[in-house]
Amino acid sequence: MTSSAPSLLVEVLAAPGRIRMLDLPGWERLLRQANGANVGAILVYLLEEHGLLGEVPPQPREHLEAARIVALRHRRLAGYEVERIRSDLAHLGLPLILLKGAAYAMAGLPSGRGRLFSDIDILVPKDGLHQVESALMLHGWASAHHDAYDERYYRTWMHELPPMVHLRRGNAIDVHHAILPETAPVRPDPALLRAAARPIPGPPGASGLYTLCPHDMFLHSAVHLFFGGEFDQGLRDLFDLHRLALHFGAEPGFWDGLVARARALELTRPMFYALRYLSRTFGTPVPADVMAAASAFGPPRVLLPVMDALFVRALAPLHPECAARFDRAARFVLYVRGNWLRMPPVLLARHLFHKAFLSPRAAEAV
């Protein structure tokens, strides 16, 4: 299983100069794999940064440019939506911390270039949650969940409000007060995250937006990928980590302080997985001493080959050409594991029971 050849897409993401060797059928394969993995627009910006766009033949170039157009529209809409949220919440005087895709885009990070995201994630203090929710509702946002059980699931157990959708614009926002559920065995202290947050530089008057600090942004991305249960965009998410590592790795102190920060936030395990699969997949240059220090935080030795097998499959591009026999099984196991990591077993059993038997019945009765 580990001997399977890396996909063409992974080769190009790791070493963009690889495109020089592509013939036209090779380009068609690359574009198809990139679309399947939702990185079509990421590819155009990556090639541009490496000064390679001029070497792309005209036919595939046209598709890359079309992907750029879609990404530019996405960026315009996201920028508008973030500005609406900022201004709708400005009177509360809370620091507004953007997470994941919205943070990468608004901070102008390389990981945000061409990256599409479906909702805007923000982090606010837990004691301000109620005010934030009311303010958003006054400005046209409403919860997308009406089921009483879902409401309870989010409000009692999760680390976020039920997702809200703007009634007119249809865009979604997730309001978080932490980065892992209340019921998870590890719970990074949100106060630490907020204290280290960095303001996004902007024109005067447009301030008030923050991102997590580089360490926390990297660790949040890692925990989201390796402790979540969804791998539909696994390769894209891993590439986010690669871009973050390359970008922040150039800042003094990033690699030196990463392990200590992961310990403080109880995120050493996801850090271990991130560094392991980054260096294996993209050859991300992780300093040897950081790799060695992280290796203390892996899973039990007997489990590691199993995790390797699962993650290698889940992180391959979602494209029939890159598919293998056990992909579905691997993704299912990781889905169950993702839920396992969110809740203690009894609560999880109760949650799955409710979702499987009671929610459908309630939906039918409506």
Place this chain on the structure above:
Amino acid sequence: MSLVADLGRTELVRRLGGPGLLLRTGPFVSRIQSNLSLVADGIGALYRDYPVDEPGGFADFQVRLLHSTGLRRWWHPQACFDFDGREPFAPLPLAQAWPMFEWVMNWCVSNRAHRYLIVHAAVVERNGCAIVLPAPPGSGKSTLCAALVCRGWRLLSDELTLVRRSDGMVVPLARPVSLKNASIDVIRAFAPDAQLGTPVPGTTKGTIAHLKAPSDSVARFGEAARARHIVFPRYEAGAATTLIPLAKGQLFMRVAENAFNYFVLGPAGFDCLAGLVDDCDGHEFCYSQLDEAIALFDALAGVTP
């Protein structure tokens, strides 16, 4: 460059069932894979004049239309569109495989070809004058378009008007014209020689038959044209032929409503549409007699009877 007709049925079926038929339509190449005989029949008949690339080339779009599997292989079989492992459309009854093929081909273009401003409109050309016919379904746009191309107008497209953003020219994408319900018999009566595919009843749009694009229109796929008029047609039984001018502002908004990717393109879409509206006169057009309609279009193109 060889044509579909040169391949012969056996080779056509072999390519469809194997690495794919690389079919050129206008500026695009589609890799078509299908194990459905209705698709092979449709391509063999309605696309026989179209160029094909050698296997192993580059395709802009991938279209895989496959027979349903499992229980559905025998019980109410369906045609399924497989888009690199995803299924953007629900499967349709097998008998509707051909209309489905045409819809999927349209979908590929309208979602991805952002080099163009794509307007949901027919477009025809005569005497160097292209006329764009945007209209909602049921307005008689395709009927009028079919009638015009049966009387010597060049078909650029029945469904997707491609305005090249770099120079504002309309790029041809001549594919079969989709006729619905009563229009099928109207065109049969109007042009008894017209080559129509087999009518397919029971689709979401009723009965559909495709009119083959004229060979001359297909052959001139490299000749872009400049649009001079934008006409919003409306068929109304018994109505007199009337042409009412539209102000530029109204024209702009009406075309924007009918564009697939106007909002995706953002400022570039605005500029392109503004250029198109500057080039064109806008009209609302009401008709009931095809011959009168054609005479009026000929006059717009400066053709003297």
